[in-house]
Amino acid sequence: MPNDSRSDGAPDGADVDTDVAVVGAGIIGVACALALARQGLRVTVIDGQEPGRGASYGNAGHLATEQVFPIADASILKRLPAMLMDPLGPLRLDWKHLPRALPWFARLLLNLRPAPFRRTVAGIRALNENSLDAWRRLLRSIGGEDLLVQEGSLLVFERPESRHAIDALRARLEQEEVPVDTWRAGAVRDAAPQLSAHLQGGLFFPRTGHFVDPYRVVLRLAEAAQACGVRFLRRQVRGGRLRDGGACAGGVALATSQGELRARRVLIACGAHSAGLTAQLTGIRVPLDTERGYHLSLPREHGRLPFPVTSLERKFIMTPMAGGLRLAGTVEFAGLKRPADLKRAWQLHRLSQGLFGADLDAGDATAWMGFRPSLPDSLPVIDRVCGGRVLLAFGHQHLGLTHAAVTAEWIGQLAAPPAAGAPRALPDLAAYRLDRF
Numbered sequence: 001m002p003n004d005s006r007s008d009g010a011p012d013g014a015d016v017d018t019d020v021a022v023v024g025a026g027i028i029g030v031a032c033a034l035a036l037a038r039q040g041l042r043v044t045v046i047d048g049q050e051p052g053r054g055a056s057y058g059n060a061g062h063l064a065t066e067q068v069f070p071i072a073d074a075s076i077l078k079r080l081p082a083m084l085m086d087p088l089g090p091l092r093l094d095w096k097h098l099p100r101a102l103p104w105f106a107r108l109l110l111n112l113r114p115a116p117f118r119r120t121v122a123g124i125r126a127l128n129e130n131s132l133d134a135w136r137r138l139l140r141s142i143g144g145e146d147l148l149v150q151e152g153s154l155l156v157f158e159r160p161e162s163r164h165a166i167d168a169l170r171a172r173l174e175q176e177e178v179p180v181d182t183w184r185a186g187a188v189r190d191a192a193p194q195l196s197a198h199l200q201g202g203l204f205f206p207r208t209g210h211f212v213d214p215y216r217v218v219l220r221l222a223e224a225a226q227a228c229g230v231r232f233l234r235r236q237v238r239g240g241r242l243r244d245g246g247a248c249a250g251g252v253a254l255a256t257s258q259g260e261l262r263a264r265r266v267l268i269a270c271g272a273h274s275a276g277l278t279a280q281l282t283g284i285r286v287p288l289d290t291e292r293g294y295h296l297s298l299p300r301e302h303g304r305l306p307f308p309v310t311s312l313e314r315k316f317i318m319t320p321m322a323g324g325l326r327l328a329g330t331v332e333f334a335g336l337k338r339p340a341d342l343k344r345a346w347q348l349h350r351l352s353q354g355l356f357g358a359d360l361d362a363g364d365a366t367a368w369m370g371f372r373p374s375l376p377d378s379l380p381v382i383d384r385v386c387g388g389r390v391l392l393a394f395g396h397q398h399l400g401l402t403h404a405a406v407t408a409e410w411i412g413q414l415a416a417p418p419a420a421g422a423p424r425a426l427p428d429l430a431a432y433r434l435d436r437f
């Protein structure tokens with residue numbers, strides 16, 4: 001829980017440039033900036049790129065509230081040799097990244113023991129169960145309801161022997177109270193007639209949705225934030241320190257590519273790049289790595305699917321978007337510096353072959369790679385530390401879009417000044433605390 005529950009913890013004073021400096025203009029940073037500005041705070045968002053050009057640009061757009069289990073599981077270690085040998089497989093590990101990845105994998109394995117696993121699932125569920133309502137509130141508040149389609153999503157399987165895995169998954173999901181329907185082959189054909197007739201059936205998730213353009217969602221939120229007075233600065237943040245002296249004791253100083261910026265508090269929301277600044281300001285080293293993911297967008301493919309469809313065996317998702325059909329997925333452990341291997345994006349088109357009656361048209365397709373920010377317990381950090389001067393919202397792994405609106409509401413509550421004389425009413429954020437590391 002936050003360090004103090006009586007005051008907002010941040011210093012008063014005139015020698016600051018802004019109340020809150022938000023580092024990172026991805027979906028998390030921008031949604032949080034809007035929530036903070038709506039409390040009357042002066043907010044400045046700093047990003048080395050234009051808003052929404054990180055992982056939030058090209059994700060699969062799926063509000064994946066059905067995904068309550070960590071994506072990575074113990075089989076990751078069994079698959080290590082294959083991962084190292086197959087550069088185009090759904091899961092890939094770059095040899096050069098192995099020394100850094102091994103401790104992360106070890107922590108991931110420790111988190112699969114029963115007690116931490118239960119904590120992870122409960123933590124993901126709390127975010128997922130609030131996701132759709134929080135998104136509806138946020139979209140309504142900016143007039144952006146047109147961006148969200150609430151038609152559910154479907155997980156299909158094609159090999160008869162996969163039925164056992166599908167039934168087992170359904171049982172586990174029901175235990176976690178995820179709304180799910182089993183669809184026979186006929187139901188799949190009726191709802192998505194363009195899919196191949198050889199599909200055996202699947203699981204339909206009615207309480208999920210998708211965005212028709214995830215990048216546009218960030219832009220619309222950024223416009224709304226600007227209209228609320230949020231300033232956007234195009235600068236790289238190089239480091240930061242807690243300010244302990246001067247006319248205004250306290251606050252935070254950020255070293256940026258264009259000089260120093262002083263703030264009463266900072267929100268670290270720079271996705272997969274959040275570890276360095278967090279360590280500098282809080283002294284805590286988070287084991288943040290990136291699971292790099294790819295997409296291939298097919299602008300000539302419209303009307304193939306009514307909702308996102310994931311293939312159980314082929315392990316990727318296809319989402320109908322305003323700009324065509326987006327094929328997305330794959331996990332690549334190769335760090336933040338190695339260039340994208342866009343062959344992996346094109347591999348998604350190969351994977352789609354056979355899933356439809358007629359193959360997808362890849363003419364004018366565009367390929368993309370993004371950095372999922374992933375912690376080995378599959379939970380984000382959402383917290384308020386250093387006496388309220390440092391807020392944290394990063395590490396949303398495969399679910400950052402799903403979790404952005406609810407994260408913004410919680411960060412807003414963490415930053416809000418307490419009502420006079422009353423204890424601060426906060427959501428239970430114990431699962432997302434920084435000091436779990």
Ligand SMILES: Cc1cc2nc3c(=O)[nH]c(=O)nc-3n(C[C@H](O)[C@H](O)[C@H](O)COP(=O)(O)OP(=O)(O)OC[C@H]3O[C@@H](n4cnc5c(N)ncnc54)[C@H](O)[C@@H]3O)c2cc1C
Pocket residue numbers: 023024025026027028029046047048049050051052053054055056057058059060061062063064235236237238269270271272273292293294295328329369370371372373393394395396397398399400401402403
């Ligand atoms: C292929 C793929 C598919 C996905 N599909 C889904 C999906 O269907 N549903 C879902 O919920 N999630 C999905 N995700 C995950 C989701 O996209 C991420 O969890 C989410 O975008 C993370 O948002 P963010 O704002 O934390 O990070 P980002 O969007 O990466 O934003 C971080 C920002 O910080 C900036 N930054 C970094 N360092 C600095 C610095 N030093 N100074 C200034 N600025 C800095 C970057 O420029 C960037 O703009 C997917 C991800 C990928 C890659």
